[in-house]
Amino acid sequence: MKILIIQQQMIGDVLTSGILFEALRQKFPKAQLDYLINEHTIAVVENNPNINNFILFTKETKSSKVKLLRLAKSVRNKQYDVVIDVYSKLSSNLISLFSEAKTKISYHKYYTTYIYHHNIKRVKSNDGKTGLAIFNRMQLLAPLGIKTAFIKPKIYVTEKEIADSRLFLENNQIDFNRPLYMVSVLGSGAKKTYPFNYMAKVIETIVEETSGQILFNYIPNQETEARSIFNLCNPETQNNIFFNVFGENLRAFLAVTYHCDALIGNEGGAINMAKALNIKTFAIFSPWIDKATWSLFENDNNVGVHLKDxxxxxxxKAEKTLKNKAATLYEMFKPELFTNKLKAFLK
Incomplete structure (x- = not known):
């Protein structure tokens, strides 16, 4: 049996959909399980033992109808028995349509039902323990006779990556006898980024409570924004921030995060990756993001705070309708609202 799962775009989505491979491998141990994803997201699913092959959706494919059609035809030539389209957008609809798989599964949308044999309706609420992002993905496996306990996303770092990153941290004067925290200071965009002055106060609370060492999660082209947050912190806090110690690529970030006691900051891909590494997390949700969907496996070790709380x-109205009011709502989401919860988490 040959099965293809399609999940394009965001890193957090690609990581979360990776749970389907573990469930499929348990059910079909000899099946060929392939994953079609955007090329920039492969780092979070590298070394996953349940995935046989990757098909990469490139920037060129995204910008060219001809190349998209060529990709769709190449998928058809692989003769998959099952296609599971988690992404369920125009490009993946086309790939699914061309695949000629005998079983095609996706989420229910009235205008694409003719493409798929099974159109699964998303639920809008559940027990809240796992998050709707997990619950709804697992539903996609029901047509294959898979009813399994909820699976937590996992990231597989190698022993060499762990050893190299520890040496990197030691060479940059990180003391492993003191707490080490990764702070996700920036979201994926302005509407998912906690106000800089508020984030500075969060970081100050971490240092005051723990005397911990702070690493910033940012990429080189975000240095100006990250530096602005650093400059808003008081001098004592700045002394505990190792501003220039960061992973220069996604795999390096994962390996460094592996050694941290917790990841704290903007909810998004970094939070989900930390959870997949079994690192404790404290997530600050954007006011327009639905916490019920992305607050995955919330407990004492994985805490999420939202203005709605x-x-x-x-x-x-639904959170997503408030996206254009994100800045105004963020101003109301003062760190004092959740300081006690943060302190309890740090303890």
Whole structure:
């Protein structure tokens, strides 16, 4: 049996959809399980023992109808028995349509039902323990007779990556006898980034409570923004921030995060990656993001805070409808609202 899973775009989505491979491998141990993903996301699923092959969706494919059609035809030539389209957008609809798989599964959308044999309706609420992102993905396996306990996303770092990253940290004066925290200071965009002055206060609380060492999660082209947050911190806090110690690529970031006691900051891919490494997390959700969907496996080790938790009266409509009001809502989401929860987490 040959099975293809399609999950394009965001790193967090690609990582989360990786749970399907573990469930499929348990059910079909000899199947060929392939993953079609955007090329920049492969780092979070590298070395996954349940995945046989990767098909990469490139920038060129995204910008060219001809190359997209060529990719769709190449997928058809691989003669998959099953295609599971988790992404469920125009490009993946086309790839699924061309695949000629005998079993095609995706989420229910009235305008694409003719493409798929099984159109699964997303649920909008559950027990809240696993997050809807996990629950709805697992539903996609029901047509294959798979009813399994919820699986936690996993990232596989190698022993060499672990050893090299530890040496890197030691060479940069990181003391492994003191707490070490990764702070996700920036979100994927302005509307998913906690205000800089508020983030500085969060970092100051971490240092005051723990005297911990702080690493910033940012990439080189975000240095100006990250530096702005650093400059907003008081001098004592700055002395505990190792600003120039960061992973220069995604695999390096994962290996460094592996050694941290916790990852704290903007909810997004970094939070999900830390959870997949079994690192404790404290996530600050953007006011327009639905916490019920992405607060995965929330417990004492994985805490999430959302403006809706403290000011529910502001939410008379679905969170996603408030995206254009993100800046205004963020201003209301003062760190004082959740400082006690943060302190409890740090303890």
């Amino acid at each position: 403290y000011k529910p009266e502001l939410y008379t």
